[in-house]
Amino acid sequence: MGIRPKIFLIFFAFGIIPMLLLIYVNYLNSVEALEAMLRSDVKRETVGIASYVEARQREQQTALAALARTTSLRAFVRDAKQESATPPQAILPTAASASTNDVPENVRETIGTFLLSNRYYSAITCLNAGRRVLFRVEPDLHATQGAALNYQTGYSSSNSNADERVWAAVDGTPLRGKLAREPAGIILRYTVPVFTAEEGGGASRGALVADMKVDMLFDGLAGILAEFAGTPQSHISDPALPPRIIVALDPKGNIIYHTNDVLRYQPLGSAMPSFKLVADEMLASDNGWAFYDSTGSRWLAAYHKIEPLDTSMSVAGNYSLAVAGLRRRGLISLVLSILVGVVTAIALTLVVGRTARSIERVTEGAVAIAGGRLDQRIEVRSNDETRLLAESFNKMSDRLREQMAREAESRQFQAFMRLSAMMTHDLKNAIAALALIVRNMERRFHHEEYRADAMQSLTLATDKLRALVAKLSGPVESLSGEYKRPRPTDLVPIIERVLALTAAPASAIHQIETRLPTSLIASVDPERMERVVENLVINALEAMGAESGRLTVEAGQTDDGKPFFSVADTGPGMSDEFMRSRLFHAFATTKKQGVGLGLYTCREVVRAHGGQIDVESHQGSGTCLRVVLPSAPDHRA
Secondary structure (H helix, E strand, O other): OOHHHHHHHHHHHHHHHHHHHHHHHHHHHHHHHHHHHHHHHHHHHHHHHHHHHHHHHHHHHHHHHHHHOOHHHHHHHHHHHOOOOOOHHHOOOOOOOOOOOOOOHHHHHHHHHHHHHOOOEEEEEEEOOOOOEEEEEEEOOOOOOOOOEEEEOOOOHHHOOOOHHHHHOOOOOOEEEEEEEEOOEEEEEEEEEEEOOOOOOOOOEEEEEEEEEHHHHOOOHHHHHHHHHOOOHHHHHOOOOOOEEEEEEOOOOEEEEEOOHHHOOOEHHHHOHHHHHHHHHHHHOOEEEEEEEEOOEEEEEEEEEEHHHOEEEEEEEEHHHHHHHHHHHHHHHHHHHHHHHHHHHHHHHHHHHHHHHHHHHHHHHHHHHHOOOOOOOOOOOOOOHHHHHHHHHHHHHHHHHHHHHHHHHHHHHHHHHHHHHHHHHHHHHHHHHHHHHHHHHHHHOOOHHHHHHHHHHHHHHHHHHHHHHHHHHOHHHHHHOOOOOOEEEEHHHHHHHHHHHHHHHHOOOOEEEEEOOOOOEEEEOHHHHHHHHHHHHHHHHHHHOOOOOEEEEEEEEOOOOOEEEEEEEOOOOOOHHHHHHOOOOOOOOOOOOOOOOHHHHHHHHHHHOOOEEEEEEOOOOOEEEEEEOOEOOOOOO
16 A cells, blocks of 8 residues: 555544544534523523413402402492392393493592503403492403493393302402403403401402403513523514424413414414424423424423413423524534545645655665666655655765775775785795705705606696796686586595695605505595695695604595595694684784685685585694595496
8 A cells, every 4th residue: 555545544534534523522512512501491481481470460469459459449339239139130231231320430440540551351340249240341442542441230140250259258369260261362260359348257248350361461471581591582473483482271272372373272282283292291290391393393392380370381492493503503514624624635635646756756766776776866856855865865876886886996906915815825835845846956966766756846836836827817717716616536646746746855854654545536626625735735844844743644534434634744733722713714824934824725615615624733742634525426427
């Protein structure tokens, strides 16, 4: 997976998804908080409005009691008691009998002031102590100018509908009746005793029967609700989309009051079928709250029982409308978040694409440099970290070229020095052999046999010098280290030839002992192995110096059938410290005129053939070097 998909996955996993989850969680928390707030508001508003209606009702009870105690009304009822009673069945209400002449002026003024200042009553009926209707007064709803009252007299007692408890009442407390449906609306009838003298159980009294319009107690609640909700009244009273609905029901489920006037005085089941479940709970219990749906909207309704009116009222808040605003804000936040994410993704695409192209150029240049194209240049135009990386690669390639050039020169110089040291060593060995011949020639030149051997040794020494000169004339081939592949070779002739060249001239000083088999086959390069034998023999002779000693050369096979040869001398030997830390190291020697490449070269040649070279030496008792080589395949095959 490339860097761009990874960055997008990281941005999506740790940026977009957490942001969307945060918006969703905030939305759920806001909805929960809004529901809790709305539930608290409608409960508070319901209790407040119910208390307000109850306060209005108590005010009207107090006003009725005060009306019944007015002096003019009490005197009128008392005086009416002294009149002869007309048989009830003989008095029938007729339009012609309706007159205000039978009602004193002061009584009409008291009653008129009360009714015209209180819009809550549809009618007031006055009875005397004989339970006879003295008058019935109603506001004239059809009056064209000002307010007018209609007085009716001549009613029989059967038309008063007075509460029978009033005739046994001991005080002037109004007696509340049942709710009734009248042409004027839903009526709550109050009966108030009018005592002609002192109050008491046996006192003479008449009665006032007042029909209170219950819906008028709820009139103006939109403004009261606005005070509770802190919302303009126009928004609450708007029937098209009210955020609050106020409903008041009588015990039979009829609508006494509704925020929408069209629904008043109708049965709830037909006017508000969606509110039926809430209405059932309202009529069955005192207080509570519930949800209900209306035309797809969800409402939260709280209800409260108004005991003095025997009604239940409810305030419902439009939950869907309240959440709709929150949902709109949430949707706007979601859209804005997505837009921010898209813009960020586009910007990230441009930045990452540019960076990715720079990284690709750096990668291509790095691969080319790794492949050996050190002249490759990486060009990056951006100013970010990739430019620094490209410049670092360019500097690295420049330094690599310089370092490789220096190393090539160093390798050539080291190879030349190594070749020079090897040639010097070979020349030293050849000179040592010639020196032995010259040194013995003075004493034994008169022997013909010696002269023949000396001539043969000189010829071999000359051939070696000629071979060295040939190597010097071809330094490239010499530096390459090319050698012949190992092949089955008889070591005995090689050992004898080396002894004839190097040890035979020293036989006058040193004792030469050989224990060689007839044939000893090993898989070696003859030329290189001959130099190993020559190095070991010359080292042994030089170690013994001018003092007489014994050179022992032995060859054969080990217990496991591998060919070996050994060269031992009786020289001064080597210390353990020298053998542990310096033996077989280049340029390490104990001889004053030694180069220190002999044993190092011997070990490298033996190892190249797959063999090993061991040393055994003690100071004062000489040294023995033993070479074990891999056995050759059956040379006859």
